[in-house]
Amino acid sequence: MTELPTSTDRKLGLVIDLDTCVGCHACVVSCKGWNTENYGAPLSDQDAYGAAPQGTFLNRVHTYEVQPPEGAAQTVHFPKSCLHCDDAPCVTVCPTGASYKRSEDGIVLVNENDCIGCGLCAWACPYGARELDQAAGVMKKCTLCVDRIYNENLPEEDRVPACVRTCPAGARHFGDFADPESNVSQLSRERGGMDLMPELGTNPVNKYLPPRPKQTEEIDILAPFLTPVAEEPKGFLKWLDKALGGD
Amino acid sequence: MHPAPSVIFFTVFSGMGFGLLAFLGLGFPAVTGLLAFAMYTIGFGFAVGGLLASTFHLGNPKNALKAFSQWRTSWLSREAVLSVAALLMMAVFAIGAIFAGVHFTIVGIVGAALCIATVFSTSMIYAQLKTVPRWNHVTTPLLFLLLSVTGGALLAGQVSFALPMLIATGAVQALTWYLGDSRFAQRGSTIETATGLGMIGKTRQFEPPHTGGNYLLNEMVYVIGRKHSMRLRVIAITLMSPVPFALLLLPHNHIWAALAVLSHIIGVVASRWLFFAEAEHVVGLYYDKR
Numbered sequence: 029m030t031e032l033p034t035s036t037d038r039k040l041g042l043v044i045d046l047d048t049c050v051g052c053h054a055c056v057v058s059c060k061g062w063n064t065e066n067y068g069a070p071l072s073d074q075d076a077y078g079a080a081p082q083g084t085f086l087n088r089v090h091t092y093e094v095q096p097p098e099g100a101a102q103t104v105h106f107p108k109s110c111l112h113c114d115d116a117p118c119v120t121v122c123p124t125g126a127s128y129k130r131s132e133d134g135i136v137l138v139n140e141n142d143c144i145g146c147g148l149c150a151w152a153c154p155y156g157a158r159e160l161d162q163a164a165g166v167m168k169k170c171t172l173c174v175d176r177i178y179n180e181n182l183p184e185e186d187r188v189p190a191c192v193r194t195c196p197a198g199a200r201h202f203g204d205f206a207d208p209e210s211n212v213s214q215l216s217r218e219r220g221g222m223d224l225m226p227e228l229g230t231n232p233v234n235k236y237l238p239p240r241p242k243q244t245e246e247i248d249i250l251a252p253f254l255t256p257v258a259e260e261p262k263g264f265l266k267w268l269d270k271a272l273g274g275d
Numbered sequence: 276m277h278p279a280p281s282v283i284f285f286t287v288f289s290g291m292g293f294g295l296l297a298f299l300g301l302g303f304p305a306v307t308g309l310l311a312f313a314m315y316t317i318g319f320g321f322a323v324g325g326l327l328a329s330t331f332h333l334g335n336p337k338n339a340l341k342a343f344s345q346w347r348t349s350w351l352s353r354e355a356v357l358s359v360a361a362l363l364m365m366a367v368f369a370i371g372a373i374f375a376g377v378h379f380t381i382v383g384i385v386g387a388a389l390c391i392a393t394v395f396s397t398s399m400i401y402a403q404l405k406t407v408p409r410w411n412h413v414t415t416p417l418l419f420l421l422l423s424v425t426g427g428a429l430l431a432g433q434v435s436f437a438l439p440m441l442i443a444t445g446a447v448q449a450l451t452w453y454l455g456d457s458r459f460a461q462r463g464s465t466i467e468t469a470t471g472l473g474m475i476g477k478t479r480q481f482e483p484p485h486t487g488g489n490y491l492l493n494e495m496v497y498v499i500g501r502k503h504s505m506r507l508r509v510i511a512i513t514l515m516s517p518v519p520f521a522l523l524l525l526p527h528n529h530i531w532a533a534l535a536v537l538s539h540i541i542g543v544v545a546s547r548w549l550f551f552a553e554a555e556h557v558v559g560l561y562y563d564k565r
Contacts, residue, residue, distance in 0.1 A: 145334020
């Protein structure tokens with residue numbers, strides 16, 4: 029059903045720490061790996077070994093450069109996947125009911141058996157979180173690894189989305205935003221978790237932690253020990269220096 | 276946005292077809308017999324042909340019947356339901372007019388209303404999208420409805436009605452472009468709001484997430500041909516509005532009338548191409564593109 033639930037019992041989602049992400053793209057790879065082998069149609073590639081390779085991904089890492097008013101520019105790695113919005117515009121536009129938001133945990137999913145591949149949900153999403161698979165002709169999107177997080181066949185530590193499990197920097201956190209004491213709620217509160225494009229009124233569940241301000245003009249306490257030692261050469265070295273024309 | 280030919284033909288021809296059917300349903304002209312057969316063939320041909328063309332851009336058309344189910348929230352589903360209702364209602368009216376020489380007035384009026392409602396729901400598929408500021412405005416349904424009524428009047432031979440409508444269509448088309456050009460900036464979405472990094476400072480893309488293309492860039496960051504947009508606009512609006520207007524002012528003659536329709540159609544197709552090609556989706560901001 030494409031009517032959005034008025035509220036959801038839980039609000040499962042991610043906190044993505046832009047301060048910690050190192051831009052290694054491991055989450056991109058693990059996401060593609062898990063989701064091409066498990067729920068739904070595989071994430072196909074076209075012309076994978078040719079001149080213009082393309083493929084379906086549910087998670088991509090952008091990299092930006094931010095120039096503060098003062099001081100040096102900062103590089104920010106920026107992973108982007110479905111934000112599982114509370115007011116998901118992708119769901120209500122779906123003509124078939126294939127797109128839906130679950131009332132129990134707030135995950136936005138596509139029922140591929142109902143999808144006609146019209147692409148309207150991808151148009152409605154401001155974040156580019158949905159990609160129409162070019163081989164299967166159905167819409168693919170982040171499932172928050174719904175086939176991992178409730179999967180009792182997996183060891184408990186693996187019952188988190190693949191991207192979270194694989195992140196070597198610990199930049200991705202999974203949890204329930206409906207619980208104010210959950211890890212993600214606390215992180216978001218403490219670090220000023222922000223919404224992307226809030227002006228579009230989508231009310232994303234996923235939050236992004238802004239990069240911490242960089243220290244400027246503060247030299248490390250060990251720096252004095254690292255000052256270059258440039259004494260006048262003596263003896264043979266003095267002769268060599270002269271012979272080589274150094275002055 | 277990617278200007279898919281199937282969607283351009285669908286929106287242009289089904290719009291004109293439903294416009295013609297609406298005029299016929301209201302009895303302008305109240306044709307019967309063979310002439311009715313010819314006119315309904317054009318009307319249904321355009322409307323149904325357009326709808327069929329629209330299925331060509333579906334990735335998985337075998338589920339198309341399910342698109343009738345979500346009319347409570349989805350304009351695309353409403354369009355599907357309304358178009359079938361309009362076609363069925365007008366089929367009843369057409370059978371009466373062609374084979375029995377009678378006009379079921381109430382059926383015709385309801386059918387005409389459904390035809391117009393179908394075109395409105397088509398326009399709302401685009402106008403509802405906050406992600407495409409150029410479309411997300413009242414001028415989108417206004418222009419779609421005017422084009423449908425104007426095209427319908429031309430096809431139905433309602434010259435005295437078509438003349439002022441041609442002028443109105445041209446004016447609204449010009450207004451749509453004028454207002455649309457600044458709307459993306461007005462809505463205030465930037466790479467800084469898209470990434471949330473505006474709180475630190477000016478942001479630019481340092482490295483894209485992938486070196487090749489992808490569905491998002493092909494579909495929503497379509498920039499080819501935008502540099503010709505000014506010239507195309509002049510061609511589109513000229514062929515859509517003043518040329519058919521002038522041709523209809525000439526002494527009445529089927530050749531001039533046919534040329535007027537042809538010119539109008541080419542103009543509208545060009546305008547619809549621009550409607551897609553010039554529309555900028557906010558997702559382009561993540562790629563530092565428009």
